[in-house]
Amino acid sequence: MSSLTKESFNNISNFGKMFLESYDGSKPIQRKRKNVIICGMGGSAITGNYLEALANFNKSKNQTLVWRSYNIPLFLNNEWIAIVISYSGNTEETLSMISQLQENEIETYVISSGGKLEKFAKNHDLNFTKIPSGYSPRFALPIIFGRAYRLTEILLNLHPISYQMRDHINNFDNLENLSLLGLISNSILSKIPIILSDNEFAVLSIRFRSQLNENSKLMAHNYVLPEFSHNAIVGFENLKHSNYCLVVIKSGKYENQRTRLHREFFEEYAKRKNIIVYSLESRFDNPLIQLLDITRKLDYISYNIALLSNIDPLAVKSIDELKRNLNKN
Known part of the structure; x- marks a missing residue:
């Protein structure tokens, strides 16, 4: 390292x-x-x-x-x-x-x-x-x-x-002791990650997707509820294989009760399609602390996947190539 x-x-x-x-x-x-x-x-x-x-x-x-x-x-x-x-x-x-x-x-x-x-x-x-x-x-x-x-x-x-x-904020759990993050890392390693959040926590699904892109060098998909239920869910009807992993980011007490029904339905629907389902949420109530807490967990997962794959999480060769091309024009 x-x-x-x-x-x-x-x-x-x-x-x-x-x-x-x-x-x-x-x-x-x-x-x-x-x-x-x-x-x-x-x-x-x-x-x-x-x-x-x-x-x-x-x-x-x-x-x-x-x-x-x-x-x-x-x-x-x-x-x-x-x-x-x-x-x-x-x-x-x-x-x-x-x-x-x-x-x-x-x-x-x-x-x-x-x-x-x-x-x-x-x-x-x-x-x-x-x-x-x-x-x-x-x-x-x-x-x-x-x-x-x-x-x-x-x-x-x-x-x-x-x-x-x-x-x-100063006393978040030590990341090295959070075994769930290691479990999620190993699952995503061989799967295509689907990230699902509600609209209030959409930033976390965006952040996780981009971190998987850059740190882990993986393609990933992020969706937001309840909008997901009006279009993207249909894409799973003809799923021919189970090469997906669903990571659900929960917003705790801020989750709308009707949105919760959407989420619970799709979690069960995904399991019927043999998709592995994980969920992440914070034990804190304050929204700022929740965002900080979950972000560092998601960042660790993307970082850990890179190490498991023997990939440099900092390298961004395609972006570097693009910048060289832009500098010529």
Whole structure:
């Protein structure tokens, strides 16, 4: 195991502590009535989906939008604040978006470890928050998320981190003792993973799918209930083999009771199709702590699959090849 790979495992193990350290390194934006657009790509942009979920749980009156593109939405105006995130600071789509944000005079805050984005922010006198460098962007999630959570605390009506919340986050179960995660890892190793969540926890199914893609080098499918019941479920009717594994992410007390009926039906339906079914949920009630807790478990599964397959979880050869091609044009 390389030193960087070991560092990645340490990041998963210390997920909560890294989140808190980053949270403590910033101050909230002093605004109450502004809509928020989070601009970024990949492991940087996923933070926006976490904020979007938490804004809903906390009944934020401000709209939250996550945007992954070269172009910004045409409807943006002075009622919006932009949070631009690129861990490396060199993501070309993000650099394109921030340029357009400035052309349209949108108030902008930047989170990055440096690169071209830091230079742009300083040249345009933007609010810039520097985070530690040296991590793979997807393993830097707790750092990016912690900083972004603090920045948008007032804007999105998020709960300040209390002493009790800190205690829970600092004392997550040791990942090495969670045998269920190893069992799921071994099952997914030889199967095609299907990830199912409700709409409130959709960010977790997105995160897990992308981590399986990048860390484990696997194709995976993620679906959201109850929408899944109106289309994708039919695709299982003519299933000819059982080369699938279903991972259900539960939202505990936040699960709508009618959605629960959808979930329970499909869990039984999948078993009749000889699909192995696993479920993951958090023992905590607070939505932020639930998201942090389940995320680190999902990250560990994707990381563990890579090790079981003798694959480098950090290598992304196809992305590197694409970037070389883009640089030629």
